[in-house]
Amino acid sequence: MNNRLRVLRAEHGWSQQDLADRLGVSRQSVNAIEKGRYDPSLPLAFNIADVFGLPIEAIFLREETPE
Amino acid sequence: MRRYLIRLTTCMTLYVVLLFAVTSLFRHAPPTGVLAWGAAVLPALPILATFWTIFRLLEEETDEYIRHMLVRQSLFATAFCLSIMTVWEFLQNYEVLPPGNGGFGAAFFWFIGLGIGGMVNALATRRDCADDEEEAE
Numbered sequence: 279m280n281n282r283l284r285v286l287r288a289e290h291g292w293s294q295q296d297l298a299d300r301l302g303v304s305r306q307s308v309n310a311i312e313k314g315r316y317d318p319s320l321p322l323a324f325n326i327a328d329v330f331g332l333p334i335e336a337i338f339l340r341e342e343t344p345e
Numbered sequence: 346m347r348r349y350l351i352r353l354t355t356c357m358t359l360y361v362v363l364l365f366a367v368t369s370l371f372r373h374a375p376p377t378g379v380l381a382w383g384a385a386v387l388p389a390l391p392i393l394a395t396f397w398t399i400f401r402l403l404e405e406e407t408d409e410y411i412r413h414m415l416v417r418q419s420l421f422a423t424a425f426c427l428s429i430m431t432v433w434e435f436l437q438n439y440e441v442l443p444p445g446n447g448g449f450g451a452a453f454f455w456f457i458g459l460g461i462g463g464m465v466n467a468l469a470t471r472r473d474c475a476d477d478e479e480e481a482e
Contacts, residue, residue: 294477307410309473316410 280339283312286330300329348405352398360391392452399459418462425458426451 287297287308294308301308303322310316311326318326327334367387370376376384399419406412430451436442 302407304408304411306470306473307408309477310410313473315473316413319409322409 279317280314280341281311282337282339283308283326286332286337287312290330297329301325346402349398349402352401353395356391356395356398359394360388363388363391414466418459418466421462421465422455422458425461426455429454 283297287294292300294312295305298305298308301322302325307316307318311318323334323338327337330337367384370384375381403412403415403419406415433442433446437444
């Protein structure tokens with residue numbers, strides 16, 4: 279799953295640690311999600327959406343499948 | 346994590362104490378019957394408690410990504426241990442290797458696997474941090 283976490287974080291001027299603190303998770307978690315190495319659970323995805331004040335689908339994007 | 350380290354240290358200390366005590370007992374005054382069974386099992390108990398400690402850590406960890414990494418580490422340890430023991434068993438079945446394990450049982454290889462899994466996790470984390478530093482420059 280792709281996501282816009284890094285871009286949104288940069289727009290807010292937050293470091294990974296800042297976002298991790300807001301979410302109550304480790305910095306490694308934010309790093310892994312940003313890099314697409316880990317897909318967050320639904321509750322964590324909702325938390326992320328709440329922190330940015332956006333709907334989930336504006337942050338997490340389906341990977342494009344070849345037709 | 347602090348609770349885990351306290352539990353782990355307690356288990357390991359108990360293991361060393363019991364191992365020396367029971368080995369000494371069997372060397373100088375070997376028990377028989379039910380007592381022998383009870384005494385021989387004693388050093389295994391802290392090992393069982395260590396497994397419990399690790400699974401408690403999985404239960405208590407609130408960070409889902411860290412928990413995911415710990416689960417991956419435990420699965421690697423299980424696969425590593427089962428692979429070694431399976432190959433070893435076949436080598437013994439066909440008498441390529443002598444019977445017995447010289448004190449290196451399944452738990453020993455599971456903990457070795459857990460250590461390797463932990464190093465792989467640490468390397469992955471370090472690599473990601475290095476990537477971030479490069480991007481920040």
